[in-house]
Amino acid sequence: MVKHIVMLTATLALLLISPSHSDTHQLMEKALRVFIDCPSCDLDYIRENIPYVHYLRDWTEAEVHILVTIRETGSGGREYTLTFIGKQRFRNLNDTLTYISSNDATDDEIRKGLVHKLKLGLMRYVAHTPVADFLTIQYLKKVTTAQQIDRWKNWIFSIRLNVFSNGEKLTRFTSSFGNISAKKITLDWKIIFQIYGNYNESTFRYPGTRLTSISRSHGIRSSIVRSLTDHWSLGFFVNYFSSSYRNIRWQIYGSPALEFNVFPYSESTRRSLTISYAMEPQAVAYVEETIFNKVQEFLWKQSLMVGVSFQQPWGRLAISVLGSQYLHDLSKNRVVLFSSASWRIFKGFSVNIFGQYSRIRDQLSLPRLGATPEEVLLRRKELETTYSYFLSFGISYAFGSLFSNVVNTRFDDRLNGGYSIQVSL
Known part of the structure; x- marks a missing residue:
């Protein structure tokens, strides 16, 4: 044809x-x-x-x-x-x-x-x-010629390795990350399988002293998502996780999940309002005995997530709230609020906000013996806390000529290495 x-x-x-x-x-x-x-x-x-x-x-x-x-x-x-x-x-x-x-x-x-x-x-x-x-x-x-036949049946395979390093005379930092993934995404199915690993090492030298901090994590992520209608989706997730920082020797968990989008998925590039629920059984073993005197346990966890996203002429807005709790003790729960916004308030003036706040009551994996001062300073272990947050806030105001038609790249390399002024919290 x-x-x-x-x-x-x-x-x-x-x-x-x-x-x-x-x-x-x-x-x-x-x-x-x-x-x-x-x-x-x-x-x-x-x-x-x-x-x-x-x-x-x-x-x-x-x-x-x-x-x-x-x-x-x-x-x-x-x-x-x-x-x-x-x-x-x-x-x-x-x-x-x-x-x-x-x-x-x-x-x-x-x-x-x-x-x-x-x-x-x-x-x-x-x-x-x-x-x-x-x-x-x-x-x-x-x-x-005639339409080409896809012998891979929509499957995509990838292998990635990233290595980052910086250092001075007395300090050095090295980070490496790698993953192998396979995925198949069509209008009806979304299938993803990924194996990943992460290694971070920091070295500090003082006269007569050398400190080294190492953290490792690796895992497997797999998911199958089925499109039911233009508003409903059904998913099933199975994951494996290990982290020296979080005192987790291994953790295996799977969860069926259901998601509803108030707007059609076909409009997701402009607007979406999703509500999803998941029930998650977990089997976990710890590197050290936890503050609850556990070396391994089986848990049930449920989570509810609501997310809204808009991309309109006035700017962009994304807000999501995730709430989760363990069923054996409902006081062990967590609420995470994420927000990202870019808003043009009036001519030439815009506000940018990016941040996350977590209310934490579910640190089941904390080691019973706690952390040494060295482990605290080098961030080798997760520490007890009731909250965590990060926030970035910026404003910009531009005025003058409306037009920006001219292209002039002279000295761009040097100019792009100059200073900038930013308001942040």
Whole structure:
């Protein structure tokens, strides 16, 4: 079976019949005003390859707001959803395009693919501006062979190893992490199997003294998720875990789980509100005897999680709350609150918040003999606590010219190594 692949490209025809500088200036004054909402995109590359629109710093002044959201595909690549939101004279003229990169795509291939989709999406808006007279639209037809058969049946296998090291004359730190994974992700099934290991070593030297801190962890994660409807999912998880830091020699646990999404899963790149429940039997053995005089035990644990996520023109918001408790003693429980938000409050002013707070009442694996001062300072063992948290807070305010069309990369390497000012807690 022969198929045709259609590729639509648009380029700006400059200097074919070169207008004067003043004519060009007047032409660009009427160009489309665009705000690209994509922190991870190469904006300089986009400006260079789509020079026939105005790029604004503030979304409130734009005629087209382009919101780019990203999620991983089953093959290990990425799906970029480009939502074109018409504003002002283009109000209610919206569109959505997608670009899917392969799992081995380079950064250059990805940015070229994104630029191609951006050009396609912008055409319906640029067509209503004087710049349209300088655009050329081409139709390219290619003949391909019959559809390729996937002999791997959607299975993806990967092997990864990361090693990080830094040091000075008296200190040294080395960290290594590796994993082997196999996964199959389709619209109906999500199957993931992973083996991983982590090793961290810190060395400190003083006159006549040498201290070394080593922590190890490894485990196996496996999950099978079945899509029931556009709102319901059923999952089953089996995991193995070992950690010297947490005093766990080995832990095996499995859990069936059910999840409900208030919004259709097909809208998950823009909004989601999920509620999930899991029942988890655990078998665990400890490295040292615990504060509850246990060296091994069998436990039942239940958990409920609620998560909400929105990616809208005003910014991004993600909040989740996880509550869990052991059934043999309901006072042994934990509540975890996670929040991440980026909010454009008014023109040029935005607030960014990222943090997590945990209320902890379930440290069953703490060693009975506690930790020595050396183990505390070197963080070799988990310590007793009733809470933990981290928080990052930042504000930014930009004002001045609305336009940011110029690309100038001179001295970028040196300038990017300079100082920045950040407000954080």
